[in-house]
Amino acid sequence: MNRVVYRTEYYAVEENGQKEIVVIDRIPDSAAVVAVHQGCLLLVCQHREAVNEVTWELPGGTVKPGEERTLAVKRELEEEAGVQCKDLSYLGSAYPMASLANRNVYFYFTDDLKVSGSRESNQEEDEDVRAVWVPLRDVYRKIKEGGRMDAMVGHGLLLSKLHGFLAID
Numbered sequence: 001m002n003r004v005v006y007r008t009e010y011y012a013v014e015e016n017g018q019k020e021i022v023v024i025d026r027i028p029d030s031a032a033v034v035a036v037h038q039g040c041l042l043l044v045c046q047h048r049e050a051v052n053e054v055t056w057e058l059p060g061g062t063v064k065p066g067e068e069r070t071l072a073v074k075r076e077l078e079e080e081a082g083v084q085c086k087d088l089s090y091l092g093s094a095y096p097m098a099s100l101a102n103r104n105v106y107f108y109f110t111d112d113l114k115v116s117g118s119r120e121s122n123q124e125e126d127e128d129v130r131a132v133w134v135p136l137r138d139v140y141r142k143i144k145e146g147g148r149m150d151a152m153v154g155h156g157l158l159l160s161k162l163h164g165f166l167a168i169d
Contacts, residue, residue, distance in 0.1 A: 010062075023101040031073040031106045032060030034091070034156040035083065036166065037113050040133040043153070044080045047128065056142075057150040059083075059131070060105070069106050081131035085110040091159035096152055107156050109165045140168060 002014035002022065012024040035042040035058075043056045059080045063072040070088050077083050091107040141147075143154050160166040 021100070025101055025103045027062050027065060028102045028104055029063040029069070029106065030061055030103060031063055031069045031076065031108060032058040032152055032156060033073045033077055033085075033088065033108045033110055034058060034160045034165075035077065035081075035085065035113055036109075036111045036136070036160075037133065039137075040135050041139050041153075041157075042077075042081055042083065042113075043132050043134050043139070045130045045132060051148075053148055055148065055150050056132075056134070056139075056153060058107075058152055058156050060152075063106070070108070073106075073108050080129045082115060083131070084114045085112050086114075087112040089163065089165065091156070091163055094152075094155055096155075105152060107152075107159050109156075109160050109163065111165070136166070 002016050004012055004014050005021070006013040010026055012026060014022050014024060016022055042059060044059050045054050045056055047053070048055050059077045060073060061076040061080075063069050073088060074085060077085060088108040088110050091109055093104055093106045096103060096105055139149075139153065139157070142149055143157075157166065157168070161168050
């Protein structure tokens with residue numbers, strides 16, 4: 001049995017028998033979206049305390065208990081970037097860090113976008129998120145060169161390619 005080191009409404013930090021720290025996400029499902037418009041990928045930039053850097057990430061976040069994943073990803077897209085979408089295509093799911101946490105991310109793709117302009121009013125108070133449109137070629141280059149980017153960006157792009165939504169040139 002693991003020893004609980006810290007617990008909140010959302011997370012439990014535990015130490016296992018091998019003295020390894022494990023994060024148990026008490027709401028483990030999240031959703032992220034690969035949103036593309038005119039050759040650019042929508043990314044969100046925010047400071048992440050664990051790496052003490054501003055990271056580039058796909059828009060997304062926690063799927064609340066009982067919430068449909070597609071509604072969650074649409075909500076997060078509007079909250080973080082002020083962008084709405086109609087159609088979403090499911091790409092697959094993955095554990096981004098199975099060795100440390102039980103978080104499961106469901107990936108979606110959309111190129112059916114409308115800027116709503118409502119980001120400021122919908123963003124949660126504790127979020128300091130900036131949305132940016134980055135040319136796909138720049139994102140691919142940054143990944144290839146080992147740029148500091150959230151790994152889910154690469155995974156989402158690979159799934160988009162495998163499903164035929166994107167070409168990697």
